[in-house]
Amino acid sequence: MFNYEGIMRGRKKDLRKLPVGPLKSGQDEKILEVLGETVKRLRKCAHISQERIAEILGLHQTAVCRVELGQQSLQPWHLQQLSDLYDIRVSDMLSGQINFWQIAERFGQKPPFPSRYLELAHSKVREFLPLLRFMTVQKGRTFLQRVLKEVDTDLDLHYLRGPDQPIGVNCNLDLIRHSIKGGVLNSDNLKLVVDESRNEDVQGFLHPVYLTQPSLGNLLKSFVLNSHHYDSNFIYTVCEDKSSELVLSVKPAEHMDKVKYKDVELGDYLCRYKREYLSQLSGYIGAKPLQIHEKDCHFHGASQCVYAIPAT
Numbered sequence: 001m002f003n004y005e006g007i008m009r010g011r012k013k014d015l016r017k018l019p020v021g022p023l024k025s026g027q028d029e030k031i032l033e034v035l036g037e038t039v040k041r042l043r044k045c046a047h048i049s050q051e052r053i054a055e056i057l058g059l060h061q062t063a064v065c066r067v068e069l070g071q072q073s074l075q076p077w078h079l080q081q082l083s084d085l086y087d088i089r090v091s092d093m094l095s096g097q098i099n100f101w102q103i104a105e106r107f108g109q110k111p112p113f114p115s116r117y118l119e120l121a122h123s124k125v126r127e128f129l130p131l132l133r134f135m136t137v138q139k140g141r142t143f144l145q146r147v148l149k150e151v152d153t154d155l156d157l158h159y160l161r162g163p164d165q166p167i168g169v170n171c172n173l174d175l176i177r178h179s180i181k182g183g184v185l186n187s188d189n190l191k192l193v194v195d196e197s198r199n200e201d202v203q204g205f206l207h208p209v210y211l212t213q214p215s216l217g218n219l220l221k222s223f224v225l226n227s228h229h230y231d232s233n234f235i236y237t238v239c240e241d242k243s244s245e246l247v248l249s250v251k252p253a254e255h256m257d258k259v260k261y262k263d264v265e266l267g268d269y270l271c272r273y274k275r276e277y278l279s280q281l282s283g284y285i286g287a288k289p290l291q292i293h294e295k296d297c298h299f300h301g302a303s304q305c306v307y308a309i310p311a312t
């Protein structure tokens with residue numbers, strides 16, 4: 001079942017955001033909450049009942065329930081037992097950096113989408129969150145569910161809540177194709193999709209990085225520097241760095257020659273999206289949208305897109 005609230009709220013309990021060092025009041029509560037969520041996700045991915053986990057840990061089921069709700073802690077030996085069960089390190093459980101798909105697979109569970117979405121899994125789940133949000137805001141939950149059904153995908157909460165989990169670029173492209181076909185996405189409302197991309201849960205650790213850049217030039221450069229964190233299908237490079245202007249190139253990564261991303265349905269959507277994204281990036285530091293001049297376009301014959309962007 002697709003969890004709308006999970007998408008709209010994003011994953012607030014990101015372990016990487018937990019402070020390092022001795023606990024201050026309130027922090028232990030948060031750690032319990034995160035641990036509880038991890039314990040629950042692992043169990044759900046492996047399709048194990050709460051009752052069975054209670055049996056393994058020698059606890060009452062009520063205790064396991066309380067742990068999952070973040071109301072009760074686990075003893076170190078319980079963590080060890082769970083790490084043995086799932087074949088992961090205790091530190092992985094505490095950091096939350098777990099490949100849940102792998103866990104599901106290990107326990108004979110299939111991911112809730114076609115296997116071809118696991119091929120060329122250079123993308124991350126967070127890349128299509130803006131589009132899912134956009135579709136929901138524009139057309140409602142039923143429309144989104146219809147699109148997800150059309151791409152034979154059941155984006156269960158347990159998969160979506162890990163925005164850093166890998167997924168094939170084809171999943172994103174199919175979702176874009178269906179939203180264009182369904183009449184919800186067009187060149188006029190592209191800006192609204194980009195708006196959805198500025199959420200903290202989409203940007204993850206980059207959100208504060210962008211917010212604190214001292215100038216447009218720095219903002220753009222930090223974008224290029226970090227671009228591989230959320231788009232590993234295209235490679236971003238600074239070609240020219242003048243005080244008044246930055247020239248960026250965006251070219252497909254090597255694996256993209258196995259992906260159909262230039263067809264009639266998609267048109268030059270990917271380029272238009274990137275342009276709009278770059279244009280709106282200035283909003284992070286309160287500057288006006290940037291006027292980008294595209295010198296060369298990969299979707300119109302060139303080997304890469306080349307954008308000239310005013311940096312002052």
Ligand SMILES: [Zn+2]
Nearest residue numbers: 271297298305
């Ligand atoms: Zn282009």
